[in-house]
Every structure is written in C-alpha cells, then in structure tokens.
Amino acid sequence: MSILIDKTGFAAHIHKCLMNQASLAGEETDGMRLIQLLAGVTVETLLLFDEPDEGLSATYAMLADALGSEPSAAPLGQHALPPAYVIEAETEMGRTLARRLFEDWLNCAYDFHQLLVTVVQGVLIQLEAGGQPRAETFRLFIECTNRCMAYEIAAQELCDIVIEEKIGAEGWSLADSVSGLSAVAGRCLAIGQSSMGLFNPVTWNDRLDQVSYVMTQEAVRLGIPAGSDWRFGLAANDCPANAPYDLIVSLEPSARGFFRIIGMMDLLDQAVACAKAAGRMLAVAAGGDAPELEPVIAKPLAMAAMTETFRSTGCQDTAISGS
Incomplete structure (x- = not known):
C-alpha cells in the first residue's frame, strides 16, 4: 500500500490502530489515552523534520483551521492531565506506533504529517460527538504533545550536558x-x-x-x-x-x-x-x-x-x- 495512492485507506488504518490501543472493555474508548497516543504519534512524526519545534506550531495552526476552533484558553483543572510519568508512558506508546506505521514511508514524511493532521481532526470531532467539546480536547492534545516533545528534547539535552560538561570537562x-x-x-x-x-x-x-x-x-x-x-x-x-x-x-x-x-x-x-x-x-x-x-x-x-x-x-x- 502506498501512502501516496491510498491516503484514505491508510488514514483509516492509523485510526483503527489508535482505537485498538485506547479501547476499554465493552467497546468503550479511553479518551485521555487516545489523546496521549495521538500526541506521541505527532511528536514522532515531527522528529523526522529538521525543526520539530517549528513543526509543532504549524501543526497546531493547521488543526485550528481544520477544526474551525482554537484550543480552550481556560485554566486547566488540577487533575485535567494525568501525571507526568503517565503522559510519558502513553505518548511513548504512540511514538512506537508511529514508527511502525511509517517505517516504509520515511521519504514521505510530509505526506504522512498531512495525513496525521486529518486523523487528529477526525478523532477530536469523534470525541466531541461523545460529549467532549472540541476546544477542550484540542487543548488537552496540545498539552500532552508539548510535554511529550519537551521530555524528548530535555532528555537529549541533559545527556549532552553530562557528556560535554561532566565527562568531557570534569572526567x-x-x-x-x-x-x-x-x-x-x-x-x-x-x-x-x-x-x-x-x-x-x-x-x-x-x-x-x-x-x-x-x-x-x-x-x-x-x-x-x-x-x-x-x-x-x-x-x-x-x-x-x-x-x-x-x-x-x-x-x-x-x-x-x-x-x-x-x-x-x-x-x-x-x-x-x-x-x-x-x-x-x-x-x-x-x-x-x-x-x-x-x-x-x-x-x-x-x-x-x-x-x-x-x-x-x-x-x-x-x-x-x-x-
């Protein structure tokens, strides 16, 4: 299957994989887990590009346009997001899923990203149909994605600090x-x-x-x-x-x-x-x-x-x- 030929089919495949991992007993879906998986897939996709942080901003702008909605600007409740270690674990599962999904399409990163934006849009609209306002789920998606990207960048930079300052300079x-x-x-x-x-x-x-x-x-x-x-x-x-x-x-x-x-x-x-x-x-x-x-x-x-x-x-x- 080529991502360039059957985009609709591949988008459906991505959606099915996400739903399978976020499913609960009785055909219910864990919405928060689904959002975190999406965040992980998004971050892993953006890491294919030279400037992933800029890609993050562009992704949010594309989603806002596609959804016809900006993310909620209301203060987050104390328990609106899972603890950091849960976000790390769930988004890493999304990143692993992304690597499996696009391992044959590394030369089509831009197309995969465009397709992913469509999938995220569809999932947020699907969650809205279940009673969760899209502005709120959009905000939760952004918060989880930002944290996933931050943990990745921070881990790499901390390793660089240790290698350059501690191993290199202090022995x-x-x-x-x-x-x-x-x-x-x-x-x-x-x-x-x-x-x-x-x-x-x-x-x-x-x-x-x-x-x-x-x-x-x-x-x-x-x-x-x-x-x-x-x-x-x-x-x-x-x-x-x-x-x-x-x-x-x-x-x-x-x-x-x-x-x-x-x-x-x-x-x-x-x-x-x-x-x-x-x-x-x-x-x-x-x-x-x-x-x-x-x-x-x-x-x-x-x-x-x-x-x-x-x-x-x-x-x-x-x-x-x-x-």
Whole structure:
C-alpha cells in the first residue's frame, strides 16, 4: 500500500490502530489515552523534520483551521492531565506506533504529517460527538504533545550536558553519569512530592516506581535487556540512605539551569526528563557487544542512585516539615 495512492485507506488504518490501543472493555474508548497516543504519534512524526519545534506550531495552526476552533484558553483543572510519568508512558506508546506505521514511508514524511493532521481532526470531532467539546480536547492534545516533545528534547539535552560538561570537562565515568542523572531524578521527585504534602510512607513507593519505570523503559527501548535484576543488591528500607551527594552537587545546578531556560519548572516533569536521560545514558554505558558496564551492574547502580536519593531527600524534608 502506498501512502501516496491510498491516503484514505491508510488514514483509516492509523485510526483503527489508535482505537485498538485506547479501547476499554465493552467497546468503550479511553479518551485521555487516545489523546496521549495521538500526541506521541505527532511528536514522532515531527522528529523526522529538521525543526520539530517549528513543526509543532504549524501543526497546531493547521488543526485550528481544520477544526474551525482554537484550543480552550481556560485554566486547566488540577487533575485535567494525568501525571507526568503517565503522559510519558502513553505518548511513548504512540511514538512506537508511529514508527511502525511509517517505517516504509520515511521519504514521505510530509505526506504522512498531512495525513496525521486529518486523523487528529477526525478523532477530536469523534470525541466531541461523545460529549467532549472540541476546544477542550484540542487543548488537552496540545498539552500532552508539548510535554511529550519537551521530555524528548530535555532528555537529549541533559545527556549532552553530562557528556560535554561532566565527562568531557570534569572526567566523569559513564557510571558516574548514569548515577548522577538517576540521583537528580530521585531528588526532583522527592522535593516535588514533599512540597505538595504528598511525601509519606504509604504512597512514596508507588511514585518512585513510576519514575524509575520511565528510566528502565527508556533503557530497554534502546537495547538494554529487560529482566528482574534492576533492584539486585539494593539496601533494605530500614538501612540508612546513601545518596551520591557529590554527583548531585555537581550536576544539579546545570540541570536546574537548563530547566529554567526551557521553562520546565514542574518538579515531576523534571524528574521524568532526568529519568529518561538516565535510561539513555544507561544504554550507552551497558549496551552493545562490549559494554563499559555490564547490564547486571549498571541497572542496579542506576536504580540505587535514584532510590537512595529519593529516600534521603524525602526523609530530610519530612524531618524539617515536622520539626
């Protein structure tokens, strides 16, 4: 099938794939998941172009014209969007779907993008028929797409910072790089949860698991073997936390400065971006036929840095707030 010959059929195929992944029991559709999948497909498509950020703005303008509606400008409710780690996971599924869809059409990126805009338009109109105003779903699509693109760009830039500033200028090893990024992710998560009054023994494991999952999945996508050895040798919860403070002190100012430049000020967003970068650096350190670090060593190293930093930062903040 050629995208140039059977655009209608290919658009229907894209729509069917999206609906299959967003379907619930009883032929219902998870609208929020559908929007996030669309966001991931859109970002992966735009990454084929030289200036994906400019393509993002052009895509929104094309959609506004096609929909006959601007996105809602009303303030987003506190729970209008899923947590950052959910957006990362769902949009990555959309990106994976996009790679499968256009793997034979890389020379037709512009045509695929045009077709995708039509698919997004159709989905948002379909959601409106189910009672969700198109201006609101358009806004949610933009928010999810912006975050997906931001996590991708931030992960790459954070890796570049580590390679240029820490490895190149300060002599860090790849093990230091993996640990440093993982630790800063854990610290961002702990401070963010504590500032919202969410840091407590009942819920902290779940949030840590979600952010560490971002790291592990990024590494697995890039070739690190999946398995159950990520937590091998980790200290028990009743042992004193042992965070890599020297690496945190060195890397955190550069990371914070970068986040200020791109306007990523939400700490959970920062945690997700750092975890994603840590997964990529882990793939560099432990991937290939002759890795610098064996996966069985590198994976627990990354997990320990994130976990121990999260525990130590959270305990400090809890002690301060309770004093």
